[in-house]
Amino acid sequence: MSDDPTRVREFFGVRAADWDSRFPDDGPAYAAAVSEIGLRPGDAVLDAGCGTGRALPPLRAAVGPTGTVLGADLTPEMLTAAVRAGRGAPEQDAPGAGTLLLADVGRLPVRDGALDAVFGAGLISHLADPVSGLRELARVVRPGGRLALFHPIGRAALAARHGRQITPDDLRAEPRLRPVLAEAGWRLVSYVDEDARYLALAVREG
Numbered sequence: 001m002s003d004d005p006t007r008v009r010e011f012f013g014v015r016a017a018d019w020d021s022r023f024p025d026d027g028p029a030y031a032a033a034v035s036e037i038g039l040r041p042g043d044a045v046l047d048a049g050c051g052t053g054r055a056l057p058p059l060r061a062a063v064g065p066t067g068t069v070l071g072a073d074l075t076p077e078m079l080t081a082a083v084r085a086g087r088g089a090p091e092q093d094a095p096g097a098g099t100l101l102l103a104d105v106g107r108l109p110v111r112d113g114a115l116d117a118v119f120g121a122g123l124i125s126h127l128a129d130p131v132s133g134l135r136e137l138a139r140v141v142r143p144g145g146r147l148a149l150f151h152p153i154g155r156a157a158l159a160a161r162h163g164r165q166i167t168p169d170d171l172r173a174e175p176r177l178r179p180v181l182a183e184a185g186w187r188l189v190s191y192v193d194e195d196a197r198y199l200a201l202a203v204r205e206g
């Protein structure tokens with residue numbers, strides 16, 4: 001589903017309250033994916049489309065207390081659930097793992113090159129204009145910084161969960177994703193699509 005912001009909000013708004021209880025065992029998969037980004041203490045990282053903030057605690061653990069963790073989502077109910085789960089708050093230095101931004105990842109209130117990395121779980125299929133969204137993520141990451149596109153299950157397993165089959169035009173398929181990333185300023189450096197996870201890692205071109 002790639003969709004406009006209003007439909008994304010409607011879709012996820014009604015799912016926010018029980019989002020975590022639908023996927024209670026995903027925590028270790030998020031932690032494992034975050035460990036592959038190569039974050040260091042003091043780094044600045046954004047969870048793009050953070051939802052209820054499931055990735056925020058491992059991101060905070062990776063960058064430590066001197067690092068910066070931002071979570072951006074355009075569905076207010078998702079951010080409310082993140083606050084309720086104790087994973088973040090809207091103000092800087094607030095309790096929780098990260099600072100939450102009610103924002104479209106296609107238009108972020110973040111300086112050029114301010115971040116070392118972006119993590120995006122379950123995000124890109126929902127972007128109305130993937131090249132433009134990924135270009136905005138490239139804008140806020142320094143040259144050499146990283147992008148991790150993750151899902152706790154692979155494309156085939158996810159399609160089966162929804163009673164569908166994967167199609168060749170799927171944006172997350174490597175042959176489609178690689179040129180889309182390149183157009184947006186990213187170089188795909190590693191790609192895994194297996195039942196137990198989907199993880200595409202890219203580097204911000206200079």
Ligand SMILES: C[S@@+](CC[C@H](N)C(=O)[O-])C[C@H]1O[C@@H](n2cnc3c(N)ncnc32)[C@H](O)[C@@H]1O
Nearest residue numbers: 012049050051073074075078104105121122126
């Ligand atoms: C499948 S959910 C994944 C949530 C979270 N990353 C996780 O792994 O649990 C996708 C999330 O992306 C958000 N989203 C979709 N398009 C967005 C956009 N353009 N800007 C910001 N957030 C967006 C939705 O509101 C939703 O919370």
